[in-house]
Amino acid sequence: MISEEIKEKLSAMLDGELSRDEQLALMKEITNNDKLWELWQSYYLIKLVFKKHKTLACVPQEKIH
Amino acid sequence: MGQHLKSHHYSDIDCELVELVRQGDKQAFDVIVLKYQFKILKLVNRYVNDPSEALDIAQESFIKAYKALDKFRGDSAFYTWLYRIAINTAKNHVVTQSRRMIETDVEVLDMEQALTKANLKDYSAPEKILQSNEIQLAVSEVIQQLPRELRTAITLREIEGLSYEEIAGVMDCPIGTVRSRIFRAREAIERRIKPLLNG
Numbered sequence: 001m002i003s004e005e006i007k008e009k010l011s012a013m014l015d016g017e018l019s020r021d022e023q024l025a026l027m028k029e030i031t032n033n034d035k036l037w038e039l040w041q042s043y044y045l046i047k048l049v050f051k052k053h054k055t056l057a058c059v060p061q062e063k064i065h
Numbered sequence: 066m067g068q069h070l071k072s073h074h075y076s077d078i079d080c081e082l083v084e085l086v087r088q089g090d091k092q093a094f095d096v097i098v099l100k101y102q103f104k105i106l107k108l109v110n111r112y113v114n115d116p117s118e119a120l121d122i123a124q125e126s127f128i129k130a131y132k133a134l135d136k137f138r139g140d141s142a143f144y145t146w147l148y149r150i151a152i153n154t155a156k157n158h159v160v161t162q163s164r165r166m167i168e169t170d171v172e173v174l175d176m177e178q179a180l181t182k183a184n185l186k187d188y189s190a191p192e193k194i195l196q197s198n199e200i201q202l203a204v205s206e207v208i209q210q211l212p213r214e215l216r217t218a219i220t221l222r223e224i225e226g227l228s229y230e231e232i233a234g235v236m237d238c239p240i241g242t243v244r245s246r247i248f249r250a251r252e253a254i255e256r257r258i259k260p261l262l263n264g
Contacts, residue, residue, distance in 0.1 A: 011248035014099070015222060017229050028116045031107055042255045042262065044099055048078075049204050050223035051096055 079143040112155035126151040219250035
């Protein structure tokens with residue numbers, strides 16, 4: 001079972017928003033945890049879908065507050 | 066691009082990304098890095114024990130690949146070419162550091178074959194998945210159904226390319242909240258597409 005905290009870190013790492021130390025620790029964990037590796041691949045795929053189809057979603061029309 | 070490049074033995078997605086980078090799209094190379102960074106890291110880890118060293122070697126490998134991209138002719142799969150660069154970089158590093166190679170040293174060809182099999186096994190045909198209308202539709206549907214805060218956060222990140230700090234400024238909330246919202250959006254999308262990936 002992957003903790004919510006780890007999953008959130010994984011998401012942040014995908015965006016390059018983790019510190020180097022956190023990133024290193026998480027990378028080490030990924031290389032030794034198949035479930036985490038699978039989740040990383042799913043997140044990465046989602047990012048690729050966005051990248052490939054940038055028109056997939058548009059910024060909401062509502063005024064951002 | 067088209068017919069000429071499609072006749073090569075590397076994936077359409079890699080082909081498109083390489084072509085985009087050659088045309089000056091640096092973001093396309095970021096995608097290549099995202100796509101292969103952990104496979105490269107796993108590979109490099111066979112040569113060094115220190116994770117920070119492995120990370121440095123992986124980064125150096127990507128820099129070398131970026132600089133040498135014009136030399137990539139598509140005679141082999143892109144990831145084979147990239148893995149070869151990483152292996153050479155790792156070996157050079159080991160030699161330079163006068164370290165012994167770790168026990169799992171394998172002949173390059175054997176390793177590449179093993180990695181090719183692993184690549185096919187652990188992440189089957191991402192280009193095929195990406196071309197699946199079902200996946201795209203599912204992602205699109207989930208985005209539309211997300212609570213506004215989550216939809217805005219993931220959209221500003223993935224479509225507009227804003228940093229967490231910038232999103233926090235736009236949405237007038239702490240960076241931690243941005244991080245959490247983007248994660249929850251991804252989690253919702255992942256839940257929705259998981260059955261499609263496994264199917």
